[in-house]
Amino acid sequence: MTPHLHDAELDSRLWSWWLDELDEAQASEVEEDLFACGDCAARLRELLELRDSVRNALRDSRFASVVTPAFVRRLQASGLRLREYHLQPGESVPCTIAPADDFVVSHLHAPLEGVRQVDLVYDDGHTQHRAPHLPFDAAANEVTVIPPVAMLRSLGTATHRMRLLAVTPSSERLLGEYTFNHERWSPG
Amino acid sequence: MRLESLYARGVPVTATTADDPAAQLARRILQATPGGDAQAEAEFCRQFAPRIRLFGLKRLRSEAAAADLVQDVLLLVLQKLRAGAVREPERIASFVLGTARQLCIDTRRNGGRRERLLDTFSLDLEPDDTSDSHELDAARLQHCLQALPERERAVIIMSFYDDCPAETLGAQMGVKSGNVRVIRHRGLKHLRDCLEGSGGAQ
Numbered sequence: 001m002t003p004h005l006h007d008a009e010l011d012s013r014l015w016s017w018w019l020d021e022l023d024e025a026q027a028s029e030v031e032e033d034l035f036a037c038g039d040c041a042a043r044l045r046e047l048l049e050l051r052d053s054v055r056n057a058l059r060d061s062r063f064a065s066v067v068t069p070a071f072v073r074r075l076q077a078s079g080l081r082l083r084e085y086h087l088q089p090g091e092s093v094p095c096t097i098a099p100a101d102d103f104v105v106s107h108l109h110a111p112l113e114g115v116r117q118v119d120l121v122y123d124d125g126h127t128q129h130r131a132p133h134l135p136f137d138a139a140a141n142e143v144t145v146i147p148p149v150a151m152l153r154s155l156g157t158a159t160h161r162m163r164l165l166a167v168t169p170s171s172e173r174l175l176g177e178y179t180f181n182h183e184r185w186s187p188g
Numbered sequence: 189m190r191l192e193s194l195y196a197r198g199v200p201v202t203a204t205t206a207d208d209p210a211a212q213l214a215r216r217i218l219q220a221t222p223g224g225d226a227q228a229e230a231e232f233c234r235q236f237a238p239r240i241r242l243f244g245l246k247r248l249r250s251e252a253a254a255a256d257l258v259q260d261v262l263l264l265v266l267q268k269l270r271a272g273a274v275r276e277p278e279r280i281a282s283f284v285l286g287t288a289r290q291l292c293i294d295t296r297r298n299g300g301r302r303e304r305l306l307d308t309f310s311l312d313l314e315p316d317d318t319s320d321s322h323e324l325d326a327a328r329l330q331h332c333l334q335a336l337p338e339r340e341r342a343v344i345i346m347s348f349y350d351d352c353p354a355e356t357l358g359a360q361m362g363v364k365s366g367n368v369r370v371i372r373h374r375g376l377k378h379l380r381d382c383l384e385g386s387g388g389a390q
Contacts, residue, residue, distance in 0.1 A: 034243060133339055135363075
């Protein structure tokens with residue numbers, strides 16, 4: 001099989017095939033390789049194992065993930081339980097995570113028209129973490145964040161802030177600050 | 189089913205050599221009395237079962253259907269080999285693929301063929317090689333995902349979570365599908381490098 005391909009190129013090619021992104025001739029070539037080459041089949045199997053592990057890692061995540069509103073809808077459609085908070089710039093919200101919640105989703109609304117780069121600053125009251133160059137859809141005027149579930153479950157009473165910044169090569173400006181007043185889940 | 193015509197029509201074939209292990213096994217089965225080289229047949233099944241399963245998973249999107257496909261393809265191919273009906277054993281991989289493609293089409297059309305096959309030809313398959321799959325170190329994966337640049341992590345997670353193609357993801361992110369593929373490619377490479385210990389994810 002295509003011995004000139006580096007592993008990363010092989011991964012991308014196999015994954016494109018798996019997702020039906022290739023045209024008929026390209027897909028046929030991948031399938032020929034898959035059947036003629038045991039290493040290629042093993043590589044695809046590893047890729048699918050990695051995919052499954054990433055799915056599990058998201059559920060147990062210890063890091064924030066920036067996703068799209070459409071992805072949130074797909075999570076809902078798959079039967080997961082989401083607790084969602086919608087905030088406008090400058091707003092604060094009382095928040096928590098229930099034992100049955102799979103994810104908490106923060107919808108950070110902001111005027112994104114014409115913005116080229118958005119950075120997120122996450123402030124937990126002790127340290128600040130900056131995530132540069134977020135993926136976002138300007139038309140949606142929203143940045144969608146899934147905070148780390150494991151971290152949220154470990155929190156007592158705490159105030160966390162997120163700030164969105166519009167960044168250009170020469171400057172940056174605040175798009176919005178969002179405050180989350182977290183309380184431990186109380187069934188009452 | 190028109191296996192010979194499928195085989196003769198063929199598709200672009202990956203070059204195989206005279207030393208190709210699958211071709212050697214096919215020759216041994218062809219040259220033996222029907223069912224006479226059980227070792228070659230078992231090894232043939234061991235080699236091709238995982239490949240057919242992956243193909244079936246992709247085409248049929250079902251573990252159970254993929255497992256059925258493995259059985260059915262191997263039954264048919266061994267039947268042809270035992271009957272001496274495979275003329276070019278050096279192209280056996282293409283023959284197996286052609287059979288798998290045709291059976292996927294048949295599976296969608298009707299489900300009756302499998303019962304007829306199993307009535308006339310029995311085959312004990314060893315479990316495929318998924319049993320030697322290894323669990324990724326969860327903590328290491330968390331570290332490597334966290335170390336990815338934000339956009340790469342987002343694309344990897346959204347692409348992997350429910351097998352979302354680049355075109356769909358691009359439309360949702362407001363970027364071209366080609367850009368999504370580039371970000372995905374980089375993310376996958378950084379993730380692999382980190383997991384294999386040759387990089388810190390970027």
